Amino acid sequence: MLRRSLFLPLLLHLLLLFSFGYADPAPNCTRDSPVVDSESQFEMVQHQLRGSLKIRDDCSFRVSQFDMLPGSDVHWWGAQDSDFDNLTAGFIVSNDGLNDTYKNSTFDVHLLSNVSWGMINVLAVWDRAGASDYGHVVLRREEPAKPPPTVFQNCKVLSKNFRLRWSLNVSGDSLEIGLEAVTRITDYMAFGWADPRAEDSDLMIGADVAIGGFKEDGVPFVDNFFITKYSECVKNDDGVAVGVCPDSVYDGPEGVGLANSSMLVYGHRKDGVSFVRYRWHLTKVTGNYDRPVNHSANMKVIWALGPIKPPDTINPYYLPQNHGAENYGHLVLNVSEPVNDCTGPLDAEDKEDQGVIIADANVPLVVSSAPAMHYPNPPNPAKVLYINKKEAPVLRVERGVPVKFSIQAGHDVALYITSDPLGGNATTRNKTETIYAGGPEAHGVQASPTELVWAPDRNTPDNIYYHSLYDQKMGWRVEVVDGGLSDMYNNSVVLDDQQVTFFWSLSKDSISIAARGEKKSGYLAIGFGSGMLNSYAYVGWMDDTGMGHVNSYWIDGNDASSIHRTQENLTHVRCKTENGIITWEFTRPLDPSCRREKRVECKNIIDPTTPIKVVWAMGTKWTNGHLTERNMHSSTSNRPIRVHLLRGSAEAEQDLLPVLAVHGFMMFVAWGILFPGGILAARYLKHLKGDGWYRIHVYLQYSGLVIVLLALLFAVAELRGFYVSSTHVKFGFITILLACIQPVNAFLRPQKPANGEQAPFKRVIWEYFHAIVGRCAIVVGIAALFTGLKHLGVRYDVENVHGLRWAMAIWFLIGVLIVIYLEYHERQRIRRQTFERSNWVLDNSEEDDSLDLLSPSRITADKELVPSVRMEVQLEPLNR
Numbered sequence: 001m002l003r004r005s006l007f008l009p010l011l012l013h014l015l016l017l018f019s020f021g022y023a024d025p026a027p028n029c030t031r032d033s034p035v036v037d038s039e040s041q042f043e044m045v046q047h048q049l050r051g052s053l054k055i056r057d058d059c060s061f062r063v064s065q066f067d068m069l070p071g072s073d074v075h076w077w078g079a080q081d082s083d084f085d086n087l088t089a090g091f092i093v094s095n096d097g098l099n100d101t102y103k104n105s106t107f108d109v110h111l112l113s114n115v116s117w118g119m120i121n122v123l124a125v126w127d128r129a130g131a132s133d134y135g136h137v138v139l140r141r142e143e144p145a146k147p148p149p150t151v152f153q154n155c156k157v158l159s160k161n162f163r164l165r166w167s168l169n170v171s172g173d174s175l176e177i178g179l180e181a182v183t184r185i186t187d188y189m190a191f192g193w194a195d196p197r198a199e200d201s202d203l204m205i206g207a208d209v210a211i212g213g214f215k216e217d218g219v220p221f222v223d224n225f226f227i228t229k230y231s232e233c234v235k236n237d238d239g240v241a242v243g244v245c246p247d248s249v250y251d252g253p254e255g256v257g258l259a260n261s262s263m264l265v266y267g268h269r270k271d272g273v274s275f276v277r278y279r280w281h282l283t284k285v286t287g288n289y290d291r292p293v294n295h296s297a298n299m300k301v302i303w304a305l306g307p308i309k310p311p312d313t314i315n316p317y318y319l320p321q322n323h324g325a326e327n328y329g330h331l332v333l334n335v336s337e338p339v340n341d342c343t344g345p346l347d348a349e350d351k352e353d354q355g356v357i358i359a360d361a362n363v364p365l366v367v368s369s370a371p372a373m374h375y376p377n378p379p380n381p382a383k384v385l386y387i388n389k390k391e392a393p394v395l396r397v398e399r400g401v402p403v404k405f406s407i408q409a410g411h412d413v414a415l416y417i418t419s420d421p422l423g424g425n426a427t428t429r430n431k432t433e434t435i436y437a438g439g440p441e442a443h444g445v446q447a448s449p450t451e452l453v454w455a456p457d458r459n460t461p462d463n464i465y466y467h468s469l470y471d472q473k474m475g476w477r478v479e480v481v482d483g484g485l486s487d488m489y490n491n492s493v494v495l496d497d498q499q500v501t502f503f504w505s506l507s508k509d510s511i512s513i514a515a516r517g518e519k520k521s522g523y524l525a526i527g528f529g530s531g532m533l534n535s536y537a538y539v540g541w542m543d544d545t546g547m548g549h550v551n552s553y554w555i556d557g558n559d560a561s562s563i564h565r566t567q568e569n570l571t572h573v574r575c576k577t578e579n580g581i582i583t584w585e586f587t588r589p590l591d592p593s594c595r596r597e598k599r600v601e602c603k604n605i606i607d608p609t610t611p612i613k614v615v616w617a618m619g620t621k622w623t624n625g626h627l628t629e630r631n632m633h634s635s636t637s638n639r640p641i642r643v644h645l646l647r648g649s650a651e652a653e654q655d656l657l658p659v660l661a662v663h664g665f666m667m668f669v670a671w672g673i674l675f676p677g678g679i680l681a682a683r684y685l686k687h688l689k690g691d692g693w694y695r696i697h698v699y700l701q702y703s704g705l706v707i708v709l710l711a712l713l714f715a716v717a718e719l720r721g722f723y724v725s726s727t728h729v730k731f732g733f734i735t736i737l738l739a740c741i742q743p744v745n746a747f748l749r750p751q752k753p754a755n756g757e758q759a760p761f762k763r764v765i766w767e768y769f770h771a772i773v774g775r776c777a778i779v780v781g782i783a784a785l786f787t788g789l790k791h792l793g794v795r796y797d798v799e800n801v802h803g804l805r806w807a808m809a810i811w812f813l814i815g816v817l818i819v820i821y822l823e824y825h826e827r828q829r830i831r832r833q834t835f836e837r838s839n840w841v842l843d844n845s846e847e848d849d850s851l852d853l854l855s856p857s858r859i860t861a862d863k864e865l866v867p868s869v870r871m872e873v874q875l876e877p878l879n880r
Helices: 002-020 084-088 657-684 692-719 727-747 761-796 801-837 856-879
Strands: 039-041 050-055 060-068 074-079 091-097 102-110 122-127 132-138 154-159 162-169 174-182 187-193 208-214 220-227 244-246 262-270 273-281 299-309 328-333 356-358 365-371 383-387 394-398 403-407 415-418 435-438 450-454 463-468 477-481 491-494 500-506 510-517 523-528 535-542 548-555 563-566 571-578 581-589 612-619 641-644 649-652
Touching (some): 039 132, 050 132, 084 122, 154 299, 154 328, 174 187, 208 299, 220 262, 220 273, 383 463, 435 450, 491 649, 500 523, 500 612, 500 641, 510 535, 535 581, 548 571, 657 692, 657 727, 657 801, 692 727, 727 761, 761 801
Parallel strands (some): 356 394, 394 477
Antiparallel strands (some): 039 050, 050 060, 060 102, 074 122, 122 132, 154 162, 162 174, 174 273, 187 208, 187 299, 208 220, 220 244, 262 273, 299 328, 365 383, 415 435, 415 463, 463 477, 491 500, 500 510, 510 581, 523 535, 523 612, 535 548, 548 563, 571 581, 641 649
8 A cells, every 4th residue: 555655656756757858759740851860969159058959850859968048039940041141031940938047958849830840951049139049050961060169078167167178089199178267358278287296286387288268359279388387487597488388488489389289179259258179189299398198097187267468579479377366276087087067058247258349429439341250149241340440349338428430331331320139220120120320321431431420318228239221230239328417418407405416408398307416315306396395296216125216296285194196207217326325317298198187297297488496305215105204304405496497507596586576567667657658648638739748658658668678688688588488478479569560650650631631541540550559559468467477476486476466456447547537538628629619610620630530529529510511511602
C-alpha cells in the first residue's frame, strides 16, 4: 500500500515533466523536409546568444544549451538570407516568444501551421521593435558549415566577469582559446601558463601569457607576453627588457611585432562584453619565451584583467597596466578534461560601447556617410551615418539647447530626427512616426553642406533616433537629457520670499509649467489665486518607493478636508528630488475642453494676456489618499506674485496697480466728464450768441480724445502689449474707434446752408451720423468703464471695487438727471421761441448752426411755421 501511494505521485510528476519539458513530435507531422535531423550552432550577433539547433520534423525544432539576454519583442524569425534586406523582410515562424533571460536552456519550438521549412533558409532570433538580429542559423549552405567562432567544447568560470573557453585539437597540436569578460573596451584580458617550478605566491614571474583586447579603432588583437618582473615593460641600463613585455621585445628592436606564438582567430565587442579567440600551440615552441603545454597534465595557469596602455613613440606596442587587487588569479587546469560550468550569458551593466557625441550649441555636428564597420544594431545597410567622423554614435543633446547639424552625407541621404527606431520613412511601412526635425530638404555634400538647427524641448522624449529619410537603419539613437530648467523653458520668475522658482513656456493651446523649491521639503505646491484658499493647486511629491507624482487640486477651505482632488489633463508629468530639493513639471491646456458646470477644474482657464496670481507652499509629507492635518504645509508664501505669462515677468501685488489706476482715472475723466460735457455744450448752449458753444464742444472733445489715447498708451506699456481678449478690452477698443471717427467726421462736415435756405440732404445725413456715433461712443465708453472696474476686481482683487462701481453709477445717474433737467428747459425755450416766431409775417431769423436739425422741437416748430410761409407767399403779389 505504501509503495502504491509513493508510485502515483512519482508517475504524476513524470507526466508533468514530459508535458512541459520535451514535446514529442506531433502525431500528424511529417518528416519530409531535407533539413530534418540537421544540426547547427547559432551565430552570435547580439545579446550574448549561444546555442545549438536541431530540426526534429516538419513542424518543430529543438534548441539546446541556449543562452540569451532578455529583449522586449523577440520572436523566432524566418528569412531567405542573412543579409540586411532579406532579414528585415522576414516573418514570424512561431508563436513562442523569447523575451526572458535564457541560461543553458533546452526546449522545443513548434512552427506556425502556415509555415514550412521550405519557406525558411535562415532561422533567426529577431527583435521586431528595433529590427535587431540577436543571432541566426543558416539552414542550407553550399559548403559544410563551420561552427561559429563563439562555440567551444569547454567553458571555465575564472571570476564573476571573466570566462575561459577552449577546444582541444590534439592532432593539430593546437588549443583554441576564447577569453570572454565584462570589461571596458580599453581593458585587456590575460591568460597563460605559469612556470611549473614557481611557488603559488610568485606564479607571474616566468609566466607565458596571451594578452588580448581591442585597439583604439575597435580592431581586436592578441599578443604573446613573457613576465620577468612585476612592472610595466621597460629596459634597464644594459638595454635588456624587463617586466611584462611582448616576446618580440626580448628579441631586440628588429624583432618587435614579429615574435607572436598566439594567433588571433576572431574577436568582437558586444553588449559590453569583450571576446577574443586565438590559437595556441601545444608543443611547438617557437621562441625562448614560450612554454610547451602538456594537454593531459594538470598545469598551473594565471589570469588577469586590467587597463592597457596604447602604443606611443617610445613603446610601439600595447602594454598592460596593474590589474589591481581583485582582477587576477590562478588555478590548476587540465585542458583534456571536459568542463562546462558557465551558466547563462555574461550580463554587463553598461552595454553601450558606441561612441557618444555630446552636442554643443556653438559647434555644428558634421553628418557624413561611409561604409559600416561596427554598427551598433545589426543587421544594417552597407553605408551608415557618421557624426564628427564617428560611426553611428549615440548623440546626446540637452532640452532647450539648439543643436546645429552640417549635413554632408550626400544628396541621396536626407537626415531627419524621428521617433521611429528604423527610420527610412515609417509611412512606407504603414506605421506612424513623429518627426522632430529634418526632412527631404536636409541633404548636402561636403562642397555645399546643408545646415539644420533643431532645439529639443521639454516634451521631447528621452530616446529618439536620427536616420536617413530614404533608407532604414543608417543612424542610431539620440539621448535627450534634461539641461537646466532655464534652458528648457522660455520664462522664469522667483516667487515670494525667493523660496520657489516658477518656469513656463507658452504654445498655441497649452502651457508647460515647472516649479523648483530652493530648500528641502517633502512636497512642493503651487497655487493659482490670491492664496491657497479658493485656488487651483498643483502638488509634487515623492512616494515611499521614490516615484514622483504631480496631482491637481481645488481648495475651498483652510483644513485638509477642503482640498479636493481634480482630474486635470496633465501631460508630460515629471517629478524628481535631488538632495531633498523637489522639482516638478507638466503640460496642460490653456482652456480645458470639458463642461464647466460638471467639473470645477474645467473653470481653471489660463488667459496668457492677463496676469495670474501665484502662491506656493511646502510641507513634510503628501499622499495620494486621504489627507490629514499632518499633510498641511509648514511654510508658505506671504503674498501672491502676479506673473505676466506673455511678458515673462512678475511683480508683487502692490506694484502692479498704480499705472492701471491712472489708466482708469484718465478714462473716467474722458468718458465721464469731458466727452459728456462736450455733448451737453453742443446740445444746450446753441441758443447763446456767438460760437462759444462750438468752441467748448471742440475743446472738450479733443481734450477727451488726447486723454483717451494717453491712457491707452499707459495700459499697453504696463501690460507690454495690446491683446483683444477680455470684455473690457473689447468695449474699450470699440469706444476708442468711435471716438477717433468723430474728428474725421467733423473734418468732412458739409457746408452749412445759407440764411433762409433749406439744409441739403448731405448736411442732414452728416448731422445724423455725427450725433449717433457720438452718443454710441458715450454708451459704449460707460460700459467700458464698468467692465474695467469688474476686470480690476476679478484679476487684481481690489477690495473697494464694489464701492467704486456704486460711486460711478451715482455719478452717471446725476448726469442723467442733469440731462433731463436741461432737456426740459431746452424744450420750454424752443416752445417760447416758436410761439414768438408764429406772430411774424416774414421769417428774418438767420440760419446758423444753433438750429438743431435733429431736435424734435425743431421739427415741431417747422410745422408750426408752415402757415406763415404760405401767408408770405400769398402777400407777395401785393408788395409788387
